Structure formats: structure tokens, C-alpha cells
Amino acid sequence: MHSVIQENDTTQERRTENFLHRSDGSSVSQAPVNDRVVSLTAPGSVAAEQYRSLYYRLERLREQRPMRLVAFTSALAGEGKTVTAANLALTSARANPDRRILLIDADLRGGQVAEMLAFRARPGLSELLQGDAELREVVRRFKANRLAVIPSGQVPEEPTQLLASPRMKELLRAVREGFDEVYLDLPPALPFADASILGTLSDAVVLVVRANATAGKHVHQALEHLAGSSVVGCVLNGAALASTPYLKSYVR
Numbered sequence: 157m158h159s160v161i162q163e164n165d166t167t168q169e170r171r172t173e174n175f176l177h178r179s180d181g182s183s184v185s186q187a188p189v190n191d192r193v194v195s196l197t198a199p200g201s202v203a204a205e206q207y208r209s210l211y212y213r214l215e216r217l218r219e220q221r222p223m224r225l226v227a228f229t230s231a232l233a234g235e236g237k238t239v240t241a242a243n244l245a246l247t248s249a250r251a252n253p254d255r256r257i258l259l260i261d262a263d264l265r266g267g268q269v270a271e272m273l274a275f276r277a278r279p280g281l282s283e284l285l286q287g288d289a290e291l292r293e294v295v296r297r298f299k300a301n302r303l304a305v306i307p308s309g310q311v312p313e314e315p316t317q318l319l320a321s322p323r324m325k326e327l328l329r330a331v332r333e334g335f336d337e338v339y340l341d342l343p344p345a346l347p348f349a350d351a352s353i354l355g356t357l358s359d360a361v362v363l364v365v366r367a368n369a370t371a372g373k374h375v376h377q378a379l380e381h382l383a384g385s386s387v388v389g390c391v392l393n394g395a396a397l398a399s400t401p402y403l404k405s406y407v408r
């Protein structure tokens with residue numbers, strides 16, 4: 157179960173413990189996983205524990221109703237959607253080695269999932285939706301766990317149109333069949349229609365709120381934009397509790 161990180165005693169290995177093996181060979185680039193992806197880089201940390209606790213809240217909700225597709229958005233840019241979605245998908249992959257789990261970077265406007273996890277960025281969702289790549293070409297995998305990742309790919313001319321296309325619906329149907337859990341990283345809800353479109357196609361939407369940064373009125377407006385989606389809770393990201401990183405989840 158703890159095979160996600162390549163654990164090894166040599167100093168060299170310890171220094172590079174966030175250089176994980178990717179099955180697509182992109183580890184050759186030696187790009188490090190972003191330090192905020194604590195579920196990989198620091199699984200014993202307080203922050204990683206917070207993601208585990210958030211994950212188990214979602215699990216409890218899953219007992220009440222099926223939640224295969226869970227989408228993450230926020231009112232505005234930079235609130236921590238990508239960090240949260242990546243950590244949750246990884247936490248789940250670690251907790252459930254037998255589950256097939258997929259993280260889709262549906263932020264076609266410049267998604268950061270590939271960069272954060274140090275995967276090759278193209279081709280991705282954008283190429284898939286434009287018919288320039290097959291599903292098997294856009295899925296990346298870690299060797300050590302069963303998490304599959306689809307990066308966003310090259311920024312297209314009409315992101316919203318692509319996300320609203322029949323191809324996207326077809327993809328979501330296919331991944332519902334092929335995976336037990338799918339996490340969608342979306343753009344922010346206020347500036348773009350993308351989140352409200354994909355929110356209604358998801359089983360649940362989690363709203364990430366940057367603590368001490370996002371105005372309450374923006375949170376309310378984002379919830380209005382997400383009308384028709386099933387918003388199951390908020391994640392308060394980056395609140396200070398003593399001197400440790402803190403993440404609190406509210407799930408209604």
C-alpha cells in the first residue's frame with residue numbers, strides 16, 4: 157500500500173524521492189513533483205493527513221449515493237483546485253490499490269496537472285476532444301499505483317466549446333465504465349462557463365475556497381453559477397492553524 161513513493165535507503169534516492177517512476181518514460185526528464193502534492197512527497201505530513209480526512213468524508217458520502225465523477229472548481233483562479241484534486245486522487249489511489257482511479261485535467265485554458273505531477277503534457281484532453289489523439293495515447297500512469305492521469309494538452313482556441321461537445325460527453329461515459337473513481341480538475345467558475353457545464357455532467361462538485369483570500373460574495377456567486385450541479389462541499393484551502401498547513405473540509 158505504501159508503494160507510491162520509491163522508498164530506498166541510499167542518500168541519492170532520499171534526495172530525489174519525489175522523482176517518481178512514470179510508465180511513459182517522462183521520469184527521464186527528472187522533473188520533480190510539486191512540493192504541494194504532499195500525498196506523494198510527504199505522506200506522513202499534517203497536510204497529507206488533512207487530504208486523507210477529506211478523502212474519507214467523500215467516501216462516507218459515497219455510501220449514501222454513487223459519486224463516480226467528482227469535479228473540483230473554485231470561484232476564482234489560484235485557489236488550490238489542482239493541488240486539492242491531485243492530492244485527493246493520489247490519496248485514494250494509495251488507500252485503494254484495487255480501485256481504478258483517473259484524474260482528468262479539464263482546465264483546457266492552461267491546466268497544471270501534468271506539470272505538478274511531472275508528466276509529459278501533450279497529447280492530452282484537448283487533442284483527444286479534437287480527434288487528434290486516442291484515449292490510450294493521452295493517459296499517463298505511475299508505475300507504483302493505479303492512478304491514471306489525462307493532462308489538459310495544448311490550449312485550444314475554443315475551450316468551452318470543446319468541453320460542451322458530444323465527444324466530451326462520450327469520454328465521460330467511457331471513463332464512467334472504465335474507472336471506479338474519476339476526479340476532474342476544472343477552471344474557476346466565475347470567469348468561464350466551463351465549470352458549470354462540466355459540473356452538471358459530474359456526480360458531485362467540490363468548491364475549493366482559498367482561506368483569507370476569496371471574498372464571501374464571490375463564493376456565493378460561484379455557487380449561483382453552479383446551479384444545477386450537485387455541490388457537495390467546500391474545501392477551505394490554506395488556512396493557518398498554529399504554524400502548520402491546514403485544510404478543512406465541509407461536506408454537506
Ligand SMILES: Nc1ncnc2c1ncn2[C@@H]1O[C@H](COP(=O)(O)OP(=O)(O)OP(=O)(O)O)[C@@H](O)[C@H]1O
Nearest residue numbers: 192230232233234235236237238239240344393394
Ligand atoms: N495550502 C496552500 N498553501 C500555500 N500555497 C498553496 C496552497 N494550495 C495551493 N498553493 C499554491 O497556490 C498556487 C495555486 O494553486 P493551484 O494551482 O492548485 O490552484 P488552482 O485553483 O488550480 O489555480 P488555477 O485557477 O490557476 O488553475 C500554486 O502555486 C500552489 O502551489
Ligand SMILES: [Mg+2]
Nearest residue numbers: 237238263268
Ligand atoms: Mg488549476
